[in-house]
Amino acid sequence: MVMVEKDLEEPQDLDLLEMALCAAARTGKRVVVDLSMVDFFSSGVLDALLGAGRRGRAPLWLAGPLSPTALRRLELTAAAGLFHLTGSLREALTLATGQSGPAPAPNAR
Incomplete structure (x- = not known):
């Protein structure tokens, strides 16, 4: 899983994202990218995400909720269909791994 905690605006941010995506793809597992804290991403970020999907030979799972801008x-780029888009990180991890995950903790009263 790759977690992006801010908008990626600096060149070194993009380099770090690409390194993280490459490392995640090398595991041979499905790659989940948490974009829930990102308001905007550039065409460079989109290229990195698309490239990682091609290298891993499987679409990435993009966890949201995605911002309206993202x-x-x-x-607009017709890229939405090239990813598995989910409403939450938990949903993405569950679907990507094919596991139901742990049961939610009961509310303490």
Whole structure:
């Protein structure tokens, strides 16, 4: 899993993202990218995500909720269909691993 905790605006941010995506793809497992804390991403970020999917030979799982701006970029570039988009990290991890995950903890009263 790759967690992105801010908008990636600096060149070194993009380099770090690409390194993280490459490392995740080398595991041979499905790659989940948490974009829930990202408001905007550039075409360079989109290229990195698309490249990682091609290298891993499987679409990435993008965990949201995605910001309206990020979702709009995916839709305008017709890239939304190239990823598995989910509403939460938990949903992405569950679907990507094919496991139901732990049961939620009961509310303490």
